[in-house]
Amino acid sequence: MNLKELVTGSSGEKQFLLGNEAAVRGVIEAGVSIAATYPGTPSSEIGNVLSVLAKDANIYFEFSTNEKVAMEVAATAAASGLRSFTFMKHVGMNVAADSFMTTAYSGVRGGMVILTADDPSLFSSQNEQDSRNYSRLANMPILEPSNCQEVKDMVKYAFDLSEQFNIPVIVRTTTRVSHMRGVVEFGDKIDNSSNNDNHWKRGHFKKDPSQFVPVPAFAGDMHVKLWNKIHKIEEITNASDLNNEIKFSQDKKYGIIASSSAYNYAHDVVKFNNLNVDILKLGFSYPFPQDKVHEFLKDLDEVFVVEEVDPIMEKETLAVCGLNNLDVIVHGKLDETFPLYHEFNSDIVADGLNKVLNFKQEENINYSSNLEQLNQDIPSRAPVLCAGCPHRAMYYGINKAIDELGLKTSDVIFASDIGCYTLGINPPYNAADYLLSMGSSVGDGCGFSVSTDQKVASFIGDSTFFHSGVSPLINAVHNKHNFVLTVLDNRITAMTGGQPNPGIPIDGMGDEAPEVSIRKLAVACGCDYVRVINPFNLDQVVKTYKEAFQRNDTAVIVSKAPCTLIKGLAKKPPVNFIEKNCNNCDKCVNEFACPAISKINGKISIDNAQCDGCNVCIQVCKYGALDAGR
Numbered sequence: 307m308n309l310k311e312l313v314t315g316s317s318g319e320k321q322f323l324l325g326n327e328a329a330v331r332g333v334i335e336a337g338v339s340i341a342a343t344y345p346g347t348p349s350s351e352i353g354n355v356l357s358v359l360a361k362d363a364n365i366y367f368e369f370s371t372n373e374k375v376a377m378e379v380a381a382t383a384a385a386s387g388l389r390s391f392t393f394m395k396h397v398g399m400n401v402a403a404d405s406f407m408t409t410a411y412s413g414v415r416g417g418m419v420i421l422t423a424d425d426p427s428l429f430s431s432q433n434e435q436d437s438r439n440y441s442r443l444a445n446m447p448i449l450e451p452s453n454c455q456e457v458k459d460m461v462k463y464a465f466d467l468s469e470q471f472n473i474p475v476i477v478r479t480t481t482r483v484s485h486m487r488g489v490v491e492f493g494d495k496i497d498n499s500s501n502n503d504n505h506w507k508r509g510h511f512k513k514d515p516s517q518f519v520p521v522p523a524f525a526g527d528m529h530v531k532l533w534n535k536i537h538k539i540e541e542i543t544n545a546s547d548l549n550n551e552i553k554f555s556q557d558k559k560y561g562i563i564a565s566s567s568a569y570n571y572a573h574d575v576v577k578f579n580n581l582n583v584d585i586l587k588l589g590f591s592y593p594f595p596q597d598k599v600h601e602f603l604k605d606l607d608e609v610f611v612v613e614e615v616d617p618i619m620e621k622e623t624l625a626v627c628g629l630n631n632l633d634v635i636v637h638g639k640l641d642e643t644f645p646l647y648h649e650f651n652s653d654i655v656a657d658g659l660n661k662v663l664n665f666k667q668e669e670n671i672n673y674s675s676n677l678e679q680l681n682q683d684i685p686s687r688a689p690v691l692c693a694g695c696p697h698r699a700m701y702y703g704i705n706k707a708i709d710e711l712g713l714k715t716s717d718v719i720f721a722s723d724i725g726c727y728t729l730g731i732n733p734p735y736n737a738a739d740y741l742l743s744m745g746s747s748v749g750d751g752c753g754f755s756v757s758t759d760q761k762v763a764s765f766i767g768d769s770t771f772f773h774s775g776v777s778p779l780i781n782a783v784h785n786k787h788n789f790v791l792t793v794l795d796n797r798i799t800a801m802t803g804g805q806p807n808p809g810i811p812i813d814g815m816g817d818e819a820p821e822v823s824i825r826k827l828a829v830a831c832g833c834d835y836v837r838v839i840n841p842f843n844l845d846q847v848v849k850t851y852k853e854a855f856q857r858n859d860t861a862v863i864v865s866k867a868p869c870t871l872i873k874g875l876a877k878k879p880p881v882n883f884i885e886k887n888c889n890n891c892d893k894c895v896n897e898f899a900c901p902a903i904s905k906i907n908g909k910i911s912i913d914n915a916q917c918d919g920c921n922v923c924i925q926v927c928k929y930g931a932l933d934a935g936r
Contacts, residue, residue: 307321307322307323309327309355309358309359310359310362312327312330312331312334312355312359312363313334313359313362313363314362315331315492316492317492317493317494317495318491318492319491319492320489320490320491320492321489321490321492322487322488322489322490323454323458323487323488323489323490324351324454324484324485324486324487325451325453325454325457325479325483325484325485325486325487325488326348326349326350326351326352326355326457326484326485327351327355327454328454328455328457328458328461328488328490329352329393329421329457329458329461329477329479330352330355330356330359331458331490331492332457332458332459332460332461332462333356333363333365333391333419333461334359334363334365334495335458335462335492335493335494335495335496336389336391336417336419336461336462336465336496337389337465337495337496337497337498338365338389338390338391338465338498339364339365339366339383339388339389339390339416339498339506339507339509340365340366340379340380340383340388340389340390340391340506341356341360341365341366341367341368341380341390341391341392341393342367342368342369342370342375342376342377342379342380342390342391342392343356343368343369343370343373343376343392343393343394344369344370344371344372344373344375344376344394344398344401344773345369345799345802345803345805346373346394346395346397346398346423346802347395347423347425347429347430347431347801347802347803348395348423348425348429348430348479348480348481348484348485349393349394349395349421349422349423349479349484350802350803350805351484351803352393352421353367353369353393353805353814354803354805356814357369357805357814357815357816358816360505360814360815361505361815363498364498364499364500364505364506364507365498365505365506366505366506366815367814367815368813368814368815369799369805369806369807369813369814371772371773371807371808372398372401372744372772372773372774373392373394373398373399373401373402374401374402374404374405376392376394376402377392377402377405377406377409377420378405379392380392380418380420381405381409381412381414381418381474382511383416383418383509384414384415384416384417384418384468384474385412385414385415385416385511385518386415386416386509386510386511387415387416387509387510387511388416388507388508388509389416389417389418389465389469389498390416390417390418390419391418391419391421391461392418392419392420392421393420393421393422393423394421394422394423395422395423395424395425395431396422396423396424396425396431396434396435396436396437397431397432397433397435397743397744398422399422399437399440400435400743401744401773401774403440406420406440406444407443407444408520409444409474410444410445410446410473410474410532411520411525411528411529411532412517412518412520412528413472413473413474413517413531413532413535414468414469414472414473414474415472415512416469416509417464417465417466417468417469417475418468418474418475419461419464419465419468419474419475419476419477420474420475420476420477421461421476421477421478421479422437422440422476422477422478422479423478423479423480423481423484424436424437424478424479424480424481424614424615425480425481426480426481426614426615426648426649426650427481427648427649429481430801432724432741432743434615434647434648435615436614436615436616436618437476437478438450438478438591438592438616438618439616439618440476441476441478441591441592442592442618445532445533445536446473446474446475446476446592447464447467447471447473447475447476447536447539447543447590447592447593448475448476448477448478448590448591448592449463449464449475449476449477449478449548449589449590449591450477450478450479450565450566450588450589450590450591451477451479451483451566451589452483452565452566452567452569452570452587452589453483453486453488453570454483454486454487454488454489454490455488455489455490455491456589457477457479457483457490458490458492458493459493460477460548460589461477462493463548464477467539467542471535471538471539472535473532473535473539478566479566480566480567480614480649481649482567482570482649483566483567536593537593539593540593540594540595540596542590543590543591543592543593543594543595543598544595544596544597544598545598546589546590546595548588548589548590549586549587549588549589549590549591549595549598550586550587550589551584551585551586551587551602552573552584552585552586552587553584554576554577554581554582554583554584554585555581555582555583555584556582557582558584558605558606559582559606559607559608560581560582560583560584560606560607560608560609560610560662560663561583561584561585561586561602561603561606561608561609561610562576562583562584562585562586562609562610562611562612563585563586563588563599563602563609563610563611563612563619563623564585564586564587564588564611564612564613565587565588565589565591565613565619566613566614567614567649567650568612568613568614568650568655569585569587569612571612571650571651571652571654571655572585572610572612572655573585574652575652575655575656575659579656579665581659581663581665583610583659583663584602586598586599586602588619591619594619594622596622596625596626596629599622599623599626600626600630600632603623603626603627603630603632603634604630604632606634607634607635608634608635608636608637608662609623609634609635609636609637610637610638610643610644610658610659610662611623611636611637611638611639612638612644612650612655612658613638613639614648614649614650615647616639617638617639617640617646620636620638620639620640621640623636623638624636624640637658637661637662643658643661643662644658688732689729690729690732690899690901691726691727691729691730691901692870692871692901693870693900693901693902693913693916693917693918693920694870694877694900694902694917694918694919694920695726695796695869695870696794696796696841696842696865696867696868696869696870696920697726697727697729697730697794697796697841697865698735698898698899698900698922699841699842699844699847699920699922700765700792700794700841700847700865701730701735701737702735702844702847702897702898702922702926703841703844703847703848703851704737704763704792704847704851705734705735705736705737706844706848707847707848707849707851707852707855708761708851708855710848710852711852711855711856713761713855715736716760717760717761718760718761718762718763719739719740719754719758719760719761719762719763720736720737720738720739720740720763720764720765721739721740721741721746721747721748721750721751721754721762721763721764721765721789722737722738722739722740722741722747722764722765723741723744723745723746723747723764723765723766723767723770723775724741724743724744724767724770724801725766725767725769725770725794725800725801726767726796726800726801727765727767727794728741730765733899734896734897734899735899737763737765738765740754744770744773744774745766745770745771745773745774745775745777745778746774747764747765747766747775747791748764748766748775748778748779748782748791749778749781750764751763751764751778751782751787751789751791751860752778752781752782752785752787752789754789755782755787755788755789756785756787761789761790761855762788762789762790763789763790763792764789764790764791764792765792765794766791766792766793766794767793767794767795767796767799767800767801768793768794768795768796768797768798768799768807768809768824769798769799769805769807769809771793771809771824772807772808772809772822775793776827776831779791779828779831779833779860779862780831780832782860783831783832783833783859783860784832786859787859787860788857788858788859788860789860789861790851790854790855790861790862790863791860791861791862791863792862792863792864792865793824793828793862793863793864793865794865795809795824795864795865795866795867796867796868796869797809797810797866797867797868797869797872798810798868798869798872800869800871804869804871804872804873806819808821808822809821809822809823809824824864825838825864828862828864833859833860833861833862834859835853835854835857835859835860835861835862836861836862836863836864837850837853837854837861837862837863837864838864838866839863839864839865839866840866840867841865841866841867841922842867842920842921842922844922844925844926845925847865850863851863870918870920877918877919878918878919878920878921878934878935879919879934879935879936880902880912880914880917880918880919880935881912881917881919881921881923881924881932881933881934881935882912882932882933882934882935882936883910883911883912883931883932884930884931884932884933885909885910885931887929887930887931888910888929888931889929889931890908891929892905893926893927894910894923894926894927894931894932895910897926898922898923898926900917900922900923901913901916902916902917902918903917903923910931917935919934919935921934
C-alpha cells in the first residue's frame with residue numbers, strides 16, 4: 307500500500323493495515339491538527355508514518371525531546387480548541403505522568419487522545435507495566451481495541467468522547483495489536499484544512515485560570531468536576547456497543563470477560579473447541595461498566611477474567627460480585643488460573659480454562675498456524691551491536707584504557723541507559739552494571755560517585771541525552787560529582803527505527819531544523835572537560851578515556867559517528883585478512899567481537915556482506931593480519 311492512501315482513501319475503501327497504521331488513519335479521519343511523540347516501540351510506526359504524511363494531512367507533527375513535552379504540546383493544543391494526539395510506549399507514560407495527571411483536572415476544549423502501547427513480555431522494554439492503571443489513577447476514560455479495525459474506529463470515537471466531556475481519552479494497545487495486520491474499512495474524514503501557509507489549523511486560547519491553573523484554590527473543585535464527568539461517562543460504558551457479549555452457549559453457566567489482545571486468544575479457544583462459554587468483550591473498559599458486567603454475571607456459576615499483565619478487571623469483577631451479593635466464582639490471575647505476568651497466547655488461555663472446565667481440546671488445533679514450531683526450529687541468536695557500530699569501538703577503548711591505567715574491572719561501575727548501546731552488557735565488553743530508565747545513567751553516575759570510591763562511567767545516547775540527560779548533568783556539575791559521561795552520538799534515534807532528534811538538522815516533518823550541539827550543551831552546563839572524538843580512531847578513544855578517568859569532576863566525552871544503518875550512508879570496502887601475518891591471538895574475535903569476524907576451522911574469516919569497512923579491527927590487530935579493503 308502507498309502510505310498516502312491513508313490520507314487520500316475514501317469512505318468505504320478497504321486496506322490491509324498494520325495496527326499502528328490504522329491508528330494514523332483514525333487520526334486523519336478525526337481531523338486532528340496537532341500530534342507529538344517521543345519514539346518508542348511498539349508505537350514507533352505511528353510517528354514514522356505521520357512524519358511522512360503530516361503535511362498532506364494538514365497536521366503539525368513533531369518528535370518531541372521526551373514524552374512529557376509531547377504531552378504538553380498536545381494538551382495546550384487541545385486547550386486552544388484543536389484536536390490533538392500524543393502517543394508513546396508504556397514506559398513513556400511514566401515520563402509524561404506529571405503533566406498527564408493534571409490534564410484530567412483541567413480538561414480540554416478540543417478533543418485530545420493519548421495512545422499508550424503496552425509491551426507484555428518485554429519484547430523491547432525494561433518492564434511490562436500495565437497502562438490501564440493510569441486510567442484509574444488519573445480518572446480518565448480508556449478504550450482497548452483488539453484488532454486493526456477497532457484501532458482506527460476507537461481512535462476516531464475517542465475524539466468525539468473527549469469533546470463530549472471535555473476530558474482527554476486514553477487508547478491502550480499492546481504489542482500484538484500495534485503490530486498485527488488486518489483489513490480496515492475507511493470512514494468519513496473531518497475536514498481540517500487551513501487557510502494559512504503552515505498547512506495546519508490555528509486555535510485560540512481563551513483564558514480561564516479557574517480551569518487551567520491548578521493552584522489549590524481551584525484544584526479541589528477541578529477534582530470534584532472530574533469525578534462528576536467519570537460518573538456520567540460510566541453511563542455510556544454500560545450502554546456502549548464497544549462492550550458487547552459474544553454468545554457461544556445455550557445455557558449460561560460459564561462466562562469469560564476479556565479485553566484487548568487477550569480477547570482474541572479467548573475467542574479462538576472457545577470457538578475452536580466448541581466450548582459452551584459466552585464472552586463479554588470490553589473495549590471501553592474504564593469507567594468500568596459495572597451494570598453491564600452485573601447483567602452478564604448474574605446467571606453464571608463461574609467466570610474467567612482473561613487480561614494481560616495486571617489483574618485489574620478481575621478485581622473490579624470481584625467488586626461487582628460483592629456489591630451485588632452474587633455467588634459467582636471468579637477465576638483469573640489471583641487464583642493462578644492464568645499467569646500473573648507476560649503476554650498470553652491461545653495455548654496459555656486454553657490451559658487456564660482447562661483447569662476448571664476439563665475439556666478435551668479438539669485434535670489438530672494449532673492456534674499459531676505452526677508459527678511457534680517454526681520459531682523453535684530457528685536457532686536463537688543473541689542481539690549484538692551491528693558490524694561497524696561506533697559503540698563497539700568505545701566499549702573496546704574504555705576497557706583498554708582501564709587496563710592501561712592499572713585498574714580492575716571491579717574498580718569501575720558502568721551506568722548504562724536505554725538504547726542500542728545497552729548491548730554493552732554482553733561479553734567481552736561487560737560494560738553495563740546498572741540501569742533504571744531513560745536518562746538515568748547520568749543521575750546514576752551522580753549517585754555512585756558520592757556513595758562509592760569506585761570510578762564511574764556512564765553511557766547515554768544522543769536522543770536519550772536530549773530526552774532526559776541534560777537535567778542530571780546540571781545536577782552533576784552543581785554538586786561536584788566525579789564520573790565520566792559518554793554521549794554516544796550516532797546521529798539518529800537508532801533503536802526505535804531511525805527517527806530524528808534535536809542533534810541533527812532535520813525535524814519530524816522532514817524539514818531543515820537548527821542542530822542543537824551536545825558539546826555546547828555540556829559546556830553550558832558547566833563541564834570543564836568536554837571532548838568530541840571519532841570513535842573509529844582507537845588511539846584517540848583510549849587516550850581520552852585515560853585523561854577523563856584521572857580527573858575529579860564530571861568529564862564528558864562525545865563519541866560522534868553515524869549509525870551504520872542510516873540510509874544512504876556510504877560504506878567502505880570490507881577489510882582483508884592476511885593469513886601469513888596472523889599469530890592466532892584471536893583478539894579480533896574474543897576482545898573486539900565484531901559479528902563480521904569469526905573463526906572457522908581455525909582460520910579467521912571476514913563476512914564481506916556484514917563488514918562495512920570501519921577499519922577499527924585493523925587497529926586492534928598489532929600483527930598486520932587485517933588490512934583495509936581496496
